[in-house]
């Protein structure tokens with residue numbers, strides 16, 4: 188007589204240390220092997236898209252900070268780019284460079300947090316995380332110097348940036364960029380060859396190339412699967428075509444590749460920063476003449492950027508009034524998290540935590 | 556997975572950790588020790604200059620929270636008298652848009668950041684609480700004219716001797732600890 192078995196359902200989250208926020212996973216288990224994973228989202232929903240319809244175009248910018256709060260300046264940038272496209276505003280040269288500098292700093296800050304939290308999930312408790320945060324703190328210091336806050340920057344404006352950097356910013360940035368490669372080398376030394384880390388991540392949670400493309404994944408998740416796709420190269424925005432950098436890709440698309448892509452991307456960000464420091468004009472306007480309460484012509488525009496987590500898009504519809512008619516946000520984390528089931532099925536519960544950590548999601552962006 | 560020489564990677568990591576042991580500490584003992592915040596900090600209490608304010612209301616329109624209450628009445632020709640200027644720092648998100656929009660530089664962000672209150676009503680800042688006093692100073696956010704008088708921010712990038720945050724190797728032994736030290 189065959190034994191009748193039932194699947195076991197496990198709720199991971201919404202309050203779980205490894206879910207990086209209020210996120211719930213409904214896991215169907217056969218013994219310890221995962222049969223199905225269902226992400227349940229919406230615990231952090233604040234209705235930002237709806238709120239944006241009742242705010243003026245400038246007032247939406249602080250709201251976009253609250254999407255991906257780990258790298259909030261890139262959200263500002265994506266929103267401002269689409270409104271500039273809508274209204275046909277040209278951004279001054281110096282402001283473009285400042286935007287690039289801060290987006291790359293944000294990419295570094297995000298990857299520090301992503302790698303640190305990922306290693307934390309792998310069981311390297313706290314030590315690498317704190318090492319990474321030491322460097323992230325320097326970036327946060329630079330941002331605090333420029334715009335007065337450490338997390339929700341509200342720095343970019345439609346047509347430029349809100350204010351010029353103080354004069355002590357550039358020397359500090361130069362020192363930071365000069366010593367950064369040394370620290371990235373240290374992280375490599377700490378992790379790259381560690382046998383425990385390799386055993387837990389190599390070949391785990393493979394996302395095949397075709398699946399990654401079909402899901403619409405972007406950012407390090409897509410590049411880890413071996414697809415050379417970076418919007419900074421494929422659809423250059425701002426002034427990214429002036430910089431010389433490479434797009435690192437992985438080979439098989441396992442957790443290790445996603446980690447390794449992030450680490451190499453940090454080196455490329457430092458390269459872009461080095462070039463931007465040399466090229467930036469010393470003086471000049473930093474904001475186009477856009478009034479506080481401006482009305483773009485009726486129409487619609489979509490602007491997208493390569494945010495640290497992937498393709499971040501803003502679709503803005505204007506009816507010619509003071510507030511946008513509709514703002515739609517296309518967040519990379521939401522799309523990437525749908526790939527979780529493809530990666531995790533067939534692995535054990537302990538691997539699920541690692542696979543989820545390797546995607547690098549932020550819940551503010553998923554739930555909006 | 557197979558490794559040819561097991562343990563090399565871990566030894567390398569441990570070597571770095573050992574090196575790290577001899578690095579100066581980066582964290583400070585708050586609240587005994589405090590770092591200097593940015594000159595442009597968007598602190599928790601705004602500063603309002605009654606003599607500069609014309610009651611134009613631009614700041615109230617710029618605020619995305621609808622947070623500033625402004626009541627005026629007409630005085631002599633072409634002049635508004637401000638009866639009430641009030642904002643609730645419990646609802647404020649410290650975005651700084653009101654400061655940016657004020658055409659007469661009558662509003663500035665504050666320098667304070669330890670502003671916890673016991674009662675909800677205390678978070679409402681009225682005309683008197685917003686005024687400039689010795690404890691209530693404006694920051695240089697969007698007001699570069701205040702930047703000169705403010706102390707330099709302590710950055711983690713620099714060593715202590717260059718005005719940074721990195722400390723001596725054994726800071727604890729030289730310092731008194733505990734409240735009021």
Ligand code: SF4
Nearest residue numbers: 618647648650651653
């Ligand atoms: S800082 Fe922002 S939320 Fe606060 S009163 Fe000013 S505009 Fe309103």
Ligand code: SF4
Nearest residue numbers: 608609611612614657
């Ligand atoms: S914008 Fe400035 S001048 Fe006008 S009411 Fe506000 S604080 Fe006063």
